[in-house]
Amino acid sequence: KAGVTQTPRYLIKTRGQQVTLSCSPISGHRSVSWYQQTPGQGLQFLFEYFSETQRNKGNFPGRFSGRQFSNSRSEMNVSTLELGDSALYLCASSRRLAGDYEQYFGPGTRLTVT
Amino acid sequence: QKEVEQNSGPLSVPEGAIASLNCTYSDRVSQSFFWYRQYSGKSPELIMSIYSNGDKEDGRFTAQLNKASQYVSLLIRDSQPSDSATYLCAAQRGSGGYQKVTFGTGTKLQVIP
Numbered sequence: 370k371a372g373v374t375q376t377p378r379y380l381i382k383t384r385g386q387q388v389t390l391s392c393s394p395i396s397g398h399r400s401v402s403w404y405q406q407t408p409g410q411g412l413q414f415l416f417e418y419f420s421e422t423q424r425n426k427g428n429f430p431g432r433f434s435g436r437q438f439s440n441s442r443s444e445m446n447v448s449t450l451e452l453g454d455s456a457l458y459l460c461a462s463s464r465r466l467a468g469d470y471e472q473y474f475g476p477g478t479r480l481t482v483t
Numbered sequence: 484q485k486e487v488e489q490n491s492g493p494l495s496v497p498e499g500a501i502a503s504l505n506c507t508y509s510d511r512v513s514q515s516f517f518w519y520r521q522y523s524g525k526s527p528e529l530i531m532s533i534y535s536n537g538d539k540e541d542g543r544f545t546a547q548l549n550k551a552s553q554y555v556s557l558l559i560r561d562s563q564p565s566d567s568a569t570y571l572c573a574a575q576r577g578s579g580g581y582q583k584v585t586f587g588t589g590t591k592l593q594v595i596p
Binding site: 402404411412414417424425457459465470471473474476 | 573
């Protein structure tokens with residue numbers, strides 16, 4: 370079974386630009402969660418999508434947004450990039466059914482903002 | 484108080500010893516708990532999940548859950564240098580449409596050959 374895939378793997382952007390990251394979950398998984406990981410803050414929850422609907426949202430500004438498509442693939446967008454947005458962005462998929470909340474992470478997208 | 488707390492370490496153990504990693508959580512309604520291993524520069528990898536009080540064993544790994552004490556632990560027997568990584572504890576709560584998974588900041592484990 371193929372794992373979670375994320376594209377691109379690495380990205381360098383300039384302050385003020387915007388960026389879109391993509392995540393394809395494990396086949397059959399309908400939930401996709403996004404996390405930001407930095408050395409100082411650890412794993413911070415951004416949002417979760419399930420069946421094309423945002424179910425939960427973390428404490429991030431509105432510059433961070435996402436969506437999920439009917440095939441469960443998800444995208445995350447960050448507008449007006451700031452230096453502090455430099456981080457590893459991880460997506461995780463899960464079945465999220467019948468008490469199964471195990472999440473499986475993709476390899477991540479490392480974003481550098483200069 | 485952080486929702487999920489872990490000692491950041493590093494925890495150093497000699498090869499072949501038992502490594503004991505601990506985690507406490509503050510939300511009493513948390514239902515499911517997970518341990519992830521993260522190698523430097525890599526993404527977290529799920530190694531254990533535990534849902535009820537007691538022990539759960541999988542190979543060299545044993546997860547222990549005590550909901551009364553709000554405490555989760557991971558034991559790694561016969562530790563190997565390849566076990567050197569950061570171990571993340573996570574707690575899940577919620578039902579129906581709302582679910583929340585909160586991660587601790589991780590404990591760095593060093594297994595000394």
